[in-house]
Amino acid sequence: MLSRQEIQKFQNSLLRWYSVHQRDLPWRRTRDPYAIWISEIMLQQTRVAAVIPYYERFLQKFPDFRALAAAPEQELLAYWAGLGYYYRARHMQKAAQKIAEKGAFPNSYDEIRSLPGIGEYTAAAVASIGFNLPHAVVDGNVYRVLSRIFNDSTNIASSRARKHFASLAETVLDRRQPGTYNQALMELGATVCLPKRPQCLLCPVASVCRARAQGTQDTLPVKIKPQKSVGEERTLFLVEQGDSILLWQRPADSRLMPGFWELPERAHLPEAVPCRLVGSFRHGITFHDYRFELREATVDGDVGDCRWVAKTELPCLPLSTIVRKAFGVLKRGTAVSAHASGV
């Protein structure tokens, strides 16, 4: 963590630097929350340089929320054409119509956040820049700068990252001028604390930066994407004979669930003749997303490694989750499900 003095030094150095080095961008010449909002929506997934002409044309045509609320959809889309992600324009118009119903642009974070198409980041940006409310923005630039300032190796692709960095961002937020501070922090990330080769020699906050002190700036932020799961289709056979059902048991030295009982698949029962489809279910194991179908089947003679098991024994046997799920599919009244549900 940073001491109180270091936080103050960080804020002051950042703001001083921003007052001199900020890029002159059209949305920085206004505090109008409507204009700030339009710029923030346009900047999602689009580069700054590409947004500028769109922003200027759009504001000339739709200078306030009333004009946007009343715009024919075709006209609105024509002014958005080229920016892509048209749902953004549609959401904006819905939000403008809600604002028009109330008669004024909402001036609290919660009200702004409740509008269609406005997430936590945009709500914090509009609330802080448009109304000077103390809400810290957290975007990709902020993740990067904060992970370096605090030398924090939290995986920014993990589920806990957003909450974690939002809390760090709150601790260093300058509550006296949150809008300017938020813009300064993002500007630092966009122009100095770059993803590759951060410009530490030019950095106004280098003296409090923990990563620079430790020489870890090039390894931060840590981003490890969760491995994509692989889908796989499998078939389980439900083979019954009177009051018995065919199962196979995992060997005692099996790496996975030794001694557990399973429903047979083709590998265990090569002679099976598949019949009616009973149902299907999904089951995830580490990076596999299995879709199992459960089929009635018959078998003549050789049952391989399988064993006929009396249904009355099922509640006393260790059954894998997959078998339990399969029996769940049978829940509509068969003898097997009745026994299995008691396991």
Ligand code: SF4
């Ligand atoms: S000193 Fe380097 S790593 Fe630290 S904030 Fe500045 S540019 Fe980023």
